[in-house]
Amino acid sequence: MIIGGCYDLSGTLYLENMLGELNENQIEALLKSRSVGRIGCHADGITYVVPVNYVYDGSQLYTHSVKGMKIDIMRKNPEVCFQVDSIRNIANWESVIAWGKFEELIDLSEKQHAMQKIINKVMPLMDGENAQPSHGFTANASDVGSQVELILYKIILTKKTGRFEKA
Numbered sequence: 001m002i003i004g005g006c007y008d009l010s011g012t013l014y015l016e017n018m019l020g021e022l023n024e025n026q027i028e029a030l031l032k033s034r035s036v037g038r039i040g041c042h043a044d045g046i047t048y049v050v051p052v053n054y055v056y057d058g059s060q061l062y063t064h065s066v067k068g069m070k071i072d073i074m075r076k077n078p079e080v081c082f083q084v085d086s087i088r089n090i091a092n093w094e095s096v097i098a099w100g101k102f103e104e105l106i107d108l109s110e111k112q113h114a115m116q117k118i119i120n121k122v123m124p125l126m127d128g129e130n131a132q133p134s135h136g137f138t139a140n141a142s143d144v145g146s147q148v149e150l151i152l153y154k155i156i157l158t159k160k161t162g163r164f165e166k167a
Contacts, residue, residue: 017091022162030086030096030162031056035121037084039063039155041102043076055114055121060100061155062114071151074102082155091167100157111152 022030040049050070054063061082065071074080078101085095105111 018166020164020166022094022096022164024160026094026164027096027160027162028058030094031061031084031098031160032058034084034086035125037061037082039070039074040081040083041070041073041077043073046073048073053118053122055117057117060157062117062152063155064115064118064150064152066149067151071153074153075104078102080155082157089167091165094162094164096160096162098155098157098160100155100159103154103156105152105154111150114152114154115150 035053035055036051037054038049038051040047042048048069052063052065054061056062080100080102082098082100083095085093087093105114
């Protein structure tokens with residue numbers, strides 16, 4: 001099937017890549033299928049973009065961190081941007097950008113619930129039986145608030161858009 005192209009004067013067909021917008025179902029599928037995305041935040045003249053592990057429940061992202069620049073910026077300005085992609089190669093990719101609001105989780109049971117979702121999503125992707133993420137993680141959701149000082153938060157998404165390229 002030819003998805004786009006043009007002919008030169010000799011009649012040779014040159015295929016073009018197809019660029020387009022993802023529909024709502026494709027946007028949701030990409031957000032749910034990935035485990036690493038990038039948060040963009042801005043405050044006091046500083047813009048900061050950083051990768052995060054996350055889990056998406058259909059309306060909000062749950063993620064975690066230790067205290068640092070990202071948390072400081074989002075506490076000052078909770079309006080953030082989130083980007084996630086799936087790239088097979090330079091001409092075959094999908095990308096979603098979403099905007100939303102940072103909200104730190106305070107309730108211990110909500111924090112443990114969010115941490116368990118993150119553990120369930122991310123740990124199967126770790127290589128090796130002794131592999132552990134380098135920071136901001138715990139083996140058990142019940143460790144949150146007692147053994148590990150993690151900051152768990154959600155991004156309540158308010159707008160989503162997506163694009164793709166297919167060769």
